[in-house]
Amino acid sequence: MMKYVVIMTSPSSSEELFIFPSMVNHADMTRILKKEYPGLIVVSAGMVSNYRETFESKHGGEFPVDQIRLGGESITLKIQSRPEDIDIFNAMATGY
Numbered sequence: 001m002m003k004y005v006v007i008m009t010s011p012s013s014s015e016e017l018f019i020f021p022s023m024v025n026h027a028d029m030t031r032i033l034k035k036e037y038p039g040l041i042v043v044s045a046g047m048v049s050n051y052r053e054t055f056e057s058k059h060g061g062e063f064p065v066d067q068i069r070l071g072g073e074s075i076t077l078k079i080q081s082r083p084e085d086i087d088i089f090n091a092m093a094t095g096y
Contacts (some may be wrong), residue, residue: 002048004070005029005077006085009037017088019048027076045074046081048089 004019005026020029026045034040049069070089073080 001050003029003046003074004048004085004089005033005045005074006043006082006088007033007037008041008043010039011041015043015088017085017092022047025076026074026079030077042077042079044082044085045077045079046070046072046085 001022002019003022003024003026004017006015006017007030008015018029018033030040030042047070049071050067068086068089070085071081
């Protein structure tokens with residue numbers, strides 16, 4: 001499992017999602033990012049989980065598919081994840 005934080009580098013910037021190891025807490029990661037982006041605004045934070053789901057192929061047989069889920073909350077930042085965070089993740093992962 002990993003953690004993530006969604007930030008804006010300024011009030012007029014677009015939202016960006018940063019993924020980091022679960023051993024780092026959200027508050028520490030935010031402090032690191034604030035060194036690079038002094039005007040940083042934290043929008044949401046949570047956990048990234050990966051699980052394997054098996055689907056049946058219409059041509060017979062089954063195949064595994066890795067699924068990514070974002071959710072939860074940051075206890076150290078006292079902020080929730082949002083349903084739309086997965087859209088930011090997908091845009092980042094696909095380049096769109």
